[in-house]
Amino acid sequence: MTNDLNRYFDNAATSWPKPEAVYTAAEKQMRLAYGNPGRSGHTHTLASDRLVYQAREAIGKLFNIKDPARVVFCLNATDALNMAIKGCLQKGDHVLYTAMEHNSVLRPLARLRREGLISTTMIPCNDEGFPDLDYLENAYQPETRLLVVNHASNVTGTLAPLSKIIYSAHNKGVKVLVDAAQTAGAVPIDVEDYDIDMLAFTGHKGLLGPTGTGSLYVKPGIDLTPLREGGTGSQSEMDVHPETMPERLEAGTLNSAGLAGLLEGVNFLLENDVMSVRRSETELRSYLYSRLQEIKGIKIYGPRSAQDSTAVLSFTLEGADCGDVGYILENSYGIICRTGLHCAPLAHQAIGTFPQGTVRLSPGYFTDKNDIDFLSGALKEIAELSTGN
Amino acid sequence: MAYKCYITFPTTFFAIRAESILKNEDYAFKMVPVPRSISSSCGTALSCDCGDIYSIKELLLDNELELEGYYRIEEAGFKKPVPAELNENDLEKLQYD
Numbered sequence: 236m237t238n239d240l241n242r243y244f245d246n247a248a249t250s251w252p253k254p255e256a257v258y259t260a261a262e263k264q265m266r267l268a269y270g271n272p273g274r275s276g277h278t279h280t281l282a283s284d285r286l287v288y289q290a291r292e293a294i295g296k297l298f299n300i301k302d303p304a305r306v307v308f309c310l311n312a313t314d315a316l317n318m319a320i321k322g323c324l325q326k327g328d329h330v331l332y333t334a335m336e337h338n339s340v341l342r343p344l345a346r347l348r349r350e351g352l353i354s355t356t357m358i359p360c361n362d363e364g365f366p367d368l369d370y371l372e373n374a375y376q377p378e379t380r381l382l383v384v385n386h387a388s389n390v391t392g393t394l395a396p397l398s399k400i401i402y403s404a405h406n407k408g409v410k411v412l413v414d415a416a417q418t419a420g421a422v423p424i425d426v427e428d429y430d431i432d433m434l435a436f437t438g439h440k441g442l443l444g445p446t447g448t449g450s451l452y453v454k455p456g457i458d459l460t461p462l463r464e465g466g467t468g469s470q471s472e473m474d475v476h477p478e479t480m481p482e483r484l485e486a487g488t489l490n491s492a493g494l495a496g497l498l499e500g501v502n503f504l505l506e507n508d509v510m511s512v513r514r515s516e517t518e519l520r521s522y523l524y525s526r527l528q529e530i531k532g533i534k535i536y537g538p539r540s541a542q543d544s545t546a547v548l549s550f551t552l553e554g555a556d557c558g559d560v561g562y563i564l565e566n567s568y569g570i571i572c573r574t575g576l577h578c579a580p581l582a583h584q585a586i587g588t589f590p591q592g593t594v595r596l597s598p599g600y601f602t603d604k605n606d607i608d609f610l611s612g613a614l615k616e617i618a619e620l621s622t623g624n
Numbered sequence: 625m626a627y628k629c630y631i632t633f634p635t636t637f638f639a640i641r642a643e644s645i646l647k648n649e650d651y652a653f654k655m656v657p658v659p660r661s662i663s664s665s666c667g668t669a670l671s672c673d674c675g676d677i678y679s680i681k682e683l684l685l686d687n688e689l690e691l692e693g694y695y696r697i698e699e700a701g702f703k704k705p706v707p708a709e710l711n712e713n714d715l716e717k718l719q720y721d
């Protein structure tokens with residue numbers, strides 16, 4: 236029976252397994268002579284063009300993006316965040332960000348700051364990972380152009396109060412970039428309802444697609460300076476990159492095999508409904524929380540209520556190094572999880588786990604309660620060894 | 625003489641978006657490589673009956689598509705065709721021809 240268990244608890248890093256259609260679509264795209272999207276007009280190229288277009292449209296449907304031309308394809312969430320941050324900021328701008336941001340936000344901001352181009356202010360978060368909204372209200376400056384917010388922390392799963400933050404920023408005329416790396420496909424996101432200016436996300440986590448796929452949504456009216464310029468297959472006689480979206484922000488051959496897979500991942504979510512994914516992941520997270528709470532020596536971080544969190548849970552075990560816990564979980568039980576700092580050092584400072592880090596468990600769409608029972612049984616045994624009880 | 629009409633696009637995105645919109649309509653059309661005699665920013669063009677080009681254009685513009693040019697080409701077999709670039713008035717007239 237244990238052979239049927241899903242022991243993969245690292246879906247926050249990349250989701251696994253994927254829906255079957257994701258594998259077959261990506262393979263088919265490579266095996267058949269699909270052409271280079273956007274290059275020339277033969278039938279093979281058209282077949283690729285259609286796939287890429289359908290992927291834009293499906294993503295548009297998922298996030299209520301009316302104009303698929305505003306869905307820009309790129310490598311991953313990091314790439315999308317870089318495009319947004321470096322494409323919208325100018326010398327002298329001030330940027331706000333929360334302590335829960337990932338290095339994919341912290342590092343681009345740090346470089347621009349060190350080069351003397353921008354100034355920044357960090358909005359502190361409490362030990363559950365929620366940002367201090369009073370602090371935010373007083374942090375705006377006349378030069379503040381952008382606020383970057385992690386929709387959900389990859390360390391604790393904490394969901395940021397997105398509506399309140401966006402409302403506050405827009406009141407001050409500040410644009411908001413939402414990092415949805417952890418929430419796209421896992422939590423319903425309606426860009427119109429939230430009035431999101433830019434939404435950065437990856438294809439290989441909640442959207443259930445292949446790695447190497449990601450996207451940036453840019454609200455109509457916002458013009459970003461391209462991070463990359465080059466071949467688009469259109470307006471080739473011009474020596475400057477086309478101004479028309481989405482080509483304006485895309486250069487070079489797209490990852491069409493990856494996008495073929497991503498289209499199927501998104502179709503799977505459209506069929507199964509993100510709201511129902513969210514419900515089942517909330518239930519799993521509650522169950523995981525309650526099972527881990529029973530284990531002596533385990534300290535859980537992040538929100539107690541699964542409503543305030545994605546299906547991510549970080550913990551430490553008294554007397555044990557996180558790396559050791561991860562090592563034993565894998566080598567004695569075949570359970571896969573992530574240990575350490577999870578690329579978000581400030582988040583660990585906020586929750587009090589810097590520099591030792593945490594063990595992070597992230598069940599996914601294909602995890603069930605039996606899998607969690609097996610995991611908590613394993614952790615109970617490890618805890619007994621570690622605490623000597 | 626038999627003619628075909630063509631709509632060209634600034635980018636592939638708009639060509640495929642046009643196809644996706646027209647799929648739900650009753651027009652006879654084809655996405656084709658841009659004929660050599662036409663110059664276009666994007667390698668794919670829409671080919672349709674000349675009597676339909678005006679209403680297709682209107683439909684695509686209603687859907688906020690960016691279009692580049694409109695052409696009429698005589699179907700001349702292997703002879704090199706001479707395209708006629710069409711303006712708004714030509715397009716309007718064509719629908720009654």
